[in-house]
Amino acid sequence: MKIVVNGKEIDVGEARTVSEVLSRLGLDVMPCAVEVNLMLVPKSRHAVQSLHDGDRMEVVTLVGGG
């Protein structure tokens, strides 16, 4: 299955949930926040939120800012 993560099309293989995609991308070690198709997916739903071909996912963290 291919989805777009942070603007890049990625083949996520067998991953079907937000948690599985994060794990596959190595993004499951630090806190991150996720939205799918412009809607927030709270951390509590990462394990159950399923993804579909062509979904657009954003994975964000905190960086320095003013």
Next chain:
Amino acid sequence: MIGGFSLDSRLIIGTGKYATPELMRASLDAAGSRVVTVAVRRERLFNENGQSLLGLLDTSRYTILPNTAGCFAAEDAVRVARLGRDLLTQVGNPGAEWVKLEVLGDKKTLLPDPAGTLDACRTLVREGFRVLCYSSDDPIAALRLKETGATSVMPAGSPIGSGQGILNRNNILLCLELLKQGDPTYPVIVDAGVGAASDVSLAMELGADGVLLNTAVAHAKDPVRMAHAMRHATLAGRMSYLAGRIPRKLYASASSPWDGAISHIPGE
């Protein structure tokens, strides 16, 4: 006191633009701030050496205020605010309910879009956020944001990162007057444009409850020393405001008595 929190520093400092993480941490420490601002950005994919800011900040010491910097539409600012809340909820930081709302109108000036800011503020207040709202120094725009439910309105002294200080002190005074009318404890924070410690003192002397700054420290030749200066300037300005300045007069008023002067005084 902002949004139910009592803070022991009136200086809010940003975490952006420091040359190194160590310099950032030392500067935050020197500034004595309890609230620090951060931005929400994409994780770098397949990132080898990324260092999350959350690993660098003592989250038990600081209330982390996520901003919506870089948003030019109300909808985007709302999305970013929700993501920031989710992130800070995960680490149990009280800043989870806070957002520094910025909806910008133009990339070159980074001036706020008043209509977009108002729209986003309305939505975020409805969703339970405590919205600290970046605004222009237009007193009526500021008042409308307060009426929409902003926890604090933060008028800009001058454009973000410009170092021009407070360009229109009368507008800041009018913002303070209108926002605090019948509500003297309503927090008003001067945000953006600070170039040096004197700008901070002036903001505080005018009666602002706090100052938010980033570039003036991060890009100073010696950021840690400038952070110290900003802390002292905040205190000095606040004390000066509370002490009450003398009125400005056209003519001089001698500090030493005329009586007993042995000199010839012209005109006498």
